[in-house]
Amino acid sequence: MSSDLEQRLEGFLHELPEAEPEVGERALATSLAALTPVARTRRSLRAVVVAFAAAFVLLAIAAGSLAAAGALQIGFFQKPPPPSQLSLPAGTNGIAAVIYGRLSVTTRTGFRLKGLPVSAAALSPHALYVAAGVGKSLVALAPSGRTAWSHPTSMRGCPKKSDCGTVAAIAWAPDGFRIAYLVRTPTRALVLHVIWGNGTHDTVIDSNAHNTRPSWRADSLALAYVGVGGRPIVYDLAHESHTVIRWKAARQVTHLAFAPDGKELAVGTEQTVLLVGRHHDFVGRVRSASLGWLGDRLVVSGQRVWPSPPPTLLYTVSRSGRATLSRSIRVGGQVVSTHGQTVAVMANGKVLVGRLDALHTVVTFRPAVCGGSNGAYTCWGALGKNDVEVG
C-alpha cells in the first residue's frame, strides 16, 4: 500500500496547474535584475581595460576630427539620474535626496551635507534631524552635522558583520518621536522596526515586510506598510495590533500614503491606485511611481496603464476616479507633499518644490567630485547656497 501510495505521490506535482505566463515573465525580469555578477578574473579584466582604452582613443580621434570641423559638441553627464529617495518634511524647512547612494541635504537653517554614502535617508519634521542608513546602522545626524546617535540594525547588536543588514527605507512619524525603518537582512528578508527618535526602544514590527517606504498616520499612532503577499498592513501602536487589508485588489502594493485626515489610505499597485478606508474605491488606472496627498487630492507620479509605455508624468487623481494629467513634466523619483500644500518632485536633474501649479527649482543636481581612497571618482550631489526657498 505504502509503495503504491508513494508511486502515486511522485507524479502529483506534475498534475498541478502552471503560473500565468505574465507572472513568469515578471518574475524573470526581477530575477535578472537581482543578478550580481562576481568579479571577472584578472586576465579578462585586463583585456576589457585594454579594449576600452583602445576604443576610447579611437573615439577621441574621431570626435576630435568632428569637433574641429564644428560638427560635434561634446558634453558629459548631461542627464543626471533620478534620486532613489526624496524627503521633504513637514514644515518644508529642508530637503534630502539620495542619488547613487550618496546623500545630499539642504535646510533653511544652513545645514548642508553632501556625498555621505547611505542606503536610505529621511528628514525629521521641520528638518531638525536627518536619519540615514550608514553601513550596518541607523544614524541620526543633528543640524550641526554631528552624529546624534547610532543604532545597529540588529536587535542583538552586531557581534558579527553578518548579523546586521542595511537600512532600506526610513519614515519619521509626523510628531517626530518615532522612526519606522526597514532593514534588509543578510538573508535578503526585510524587517520593519520602529525606534524612538532618540535612538532607544527599538522594536521589530514585522519580519516579512516588503520594500516599500512605510507611511505614518497623521496622529503618529498608526503605521501602514506592505507585508506578506504584497498586502497593505496597518499597525496600531497603541494596541500593538496588525490589521491586514484583504481587499482583493490591494495586492502587489508598491506605494502607500495615509490621507491627512487619517481616515483613508492611498495604495498604489502595479496596475492602479486605490483608496482604502471608509469605502474601498478604485481611483485611477495609473501605474504609480509614488503617491502623495495635497489636501484631499491625491498626486501620483506614474504611468497610465494604457497606452503603454508612456513616460512617468505627474497626475492628480480625483475621488471620481479620473486620473488627470497635472503637469507634463517627466518625473523621476518620489513625490512628497507636506501640509497638504507643497509638493516636491525630481525632474530633469532638478528638484522642484512648491504648489502644484507653481513648482520652482530648489536644488539642481550636477556632477561633483566626491573623492575616494583610490583616487577621485565622480558622483552626483546637490549644489547651491540658498537652495530652499519654500516655507
Next chain:
Amino acid sequence: VREPSDRDLVRRARRGDRDAAALLFRRYWRDAWRAAYAITGRRALADDVAADAFERAFGALGRFDDRRPFAPWLHRIVANRALDLLRAERRLSDEELPDMPDVAPVHAAGDRSLLGAVVDLPLERRVVVVLRYGVGMTPKQIAGALDLPAGTVNSRLARALEQLRESLEVEHVE
C-alpha cells in the same frame, strides 16, 4: 546540440550572463512555482513565493557553491519562503484563513482524491511530502533545507503517509 548543464549556466550567470540566467530560470520556474503552489495552496502566494525565491537565488549566486546541484538549493529557498509567508500570515491574520482554499477546485485533471488528501495535511507534513515526492529531494536534503533533524523529517513523512493512506481509504469506502 547538447543542453548546457546547470553548473555551466550557474557559472555563466554568476559572471552576469543574462541569457544563461534566463535559461536557468525557464528550466526551473515551472517546478518552483508548482512546489510553491502545492505548499501554499494559493496562486497569489505561489506567484510571490516563486518569484521571490528566484530573486533571492539569483541575488545569492555569487555565494552559491557551484559544485552542489542547483535545483535542491532553489527548492530549499522556495520551501522556506513559503513557510515564512504562511506562518507570518497566520500570525498577522485578523480572520481565520482557509488553509488550502484553491488547490483542489482548480485542479480538474489527474489524481483528484490524492491531491485533496495532500491538501488536507497539516502544513509541516505537507511541506515534507511536496519536497520528498513532488521535488524529489532525499530526507537528508529535506532535513538540511528545513533545518530539521533527519529523524523529524522521517517521522513527519511517515505520519503524512499514514494520514494520506487513512484519508484515501475513507474516500474509497465512501
